[in-house]
């Protein structure tokens with residue numbers, strides 16, 4: 106299996122090159138040249154497997170330059186029982202009737218990013234051994250909150266790696282901030298920036314492709330790579346849980362082999378939902394992928410009209426990990442859906458970076474709409490959805506999951522399409538205790554500090570507090586730097602002692 110670039114399809118690299126490098130030289134994203142196919146029989150044979158074995162079965166097809174021993178080492182290390190609080194790793198829970206929730210937050214940082222970022226450091230170090238001959242890999246991360254912590258936790262004290270994380274100073278929840286500023290590890294650094302996630306992401310992308318910085322790094326025997334979902338090694342682990350939830354739905358008797366399901370994804374950078382698209386293209390019976398956004402509804406507008414326009418107000422919402430106006434992974438979808446038209450993709454992306462806007466042809470839009478639907482949710486509906494699901498089903502959603510649940514309820518109302526459905530749940534409600542508590546208590550929650558809030562949410566709902574969040578209370582703050590976005594490259598030099 107080889108990989109090419111969305112902006113130059115003459116490029117061919119192996120999986121380990123794609124993962125070690127992160128992004129293609131000319132700025133495009135790596136994509137598989139062709140996708141492996143899974144028959145219904147093959148999928149059914151995965152029902153009796155553990156998550157680890159399901160992961161090996163899927164990943165083997167993509168990481169063809171990894172030996173079986175290497176893959177075993179990576180997957181078993183990533184999804185070990187000490188790191189995940191559920192033996193199923195990513196359990197599927199039935200809410201009622203055809204409505205099911207895929208819980209992706211049982212990892213060490215309590216958000217779905219762990220599903221990929223527990224595995225990525227293993228994939229990256231194995232890949233670097235094959236391709237980067239002893240270089241230290243410097244991971245640069247722009248985060249809207251959850252990626253930063255999950256990447257820090259995944260890479261901490263991993264040999265031959267360093268990790269630097271930038272987050273928007275006012276754009277993350279208090280719990281997310283504490284998780285990052287208290288991070289342990291010898292090879293980690295964290296810095297806030299005055300700006301939003303898009304500012305951080307754009308600056309990181311330009312640092313990556315800056316020839317001067319790269320050559321200075323090379324002199325020190327270092328190279329950059331990315332732990333954002335622009336890296337193929339972040340996306341490929343996410344394909345696994347779509348196969349896994351389908352197997353669990355079969356196992357629970359919710360569907361018959363071959364029966365189609367809908368999938369609803371609370372979306373920001375378009376990584377999670379794109380992994381669902383890859384699963385569908387590989388033969389997993391998914392009918393519609395429903396893209397759920399908060400008030401930053403740039404993707405809803407794109408999927409409805411064909412115009413992507415980031416020139417709009419940016420809202421800071423209670424679902425901060427989805428406060429994104431430039432959804433990087435859409436580039437990969439455009440490449441596949443346009444019949445691998447790298448010239449078109451390069452042109453659209455250049456329009457996006459110069460004018461902040463592009464429009465696709467009606468033919469391309471119609472093709473995308475055959476597979477994708479979209480909707481968005483206001484802040485008030487997030488609160489009422491959390492409350493209604495807790496009152497009616499004793500199920501406590503975090504704010505991001507609530508966005509998806511509401512968009513799904515609206516979708517069923519307007520289309521009548523209520524086939525068995527899986528809604529991705531992307532974070533523990535305790536990562537966003539203030540918002541969740543206020544929703545459950547109808548806006549009447551008392552003034553409390555972050556950890557009192559956690560206790561109160563636990564008192565009111567009886568839902569267990571994840572251990573990694575409870576233990577943050579006693580940790581010391583290690584990182585308090587704040588910089589302007591223009592100064593990020595200088596900060597990189599400082600943090601790396603260049």
Ligand SMILES: *Cc1c(COP(=O)(O)O)cnc(C)c1O
Pocket residue numbers: 216217218251252334371372373374375376377378426427505531532
């Ligand atoms: C990152 C994140 C998302 C968005 O996922 P994408 O892959 O960027 O679309 C949604 N919810 C939570 C809690 C997240 O951390």
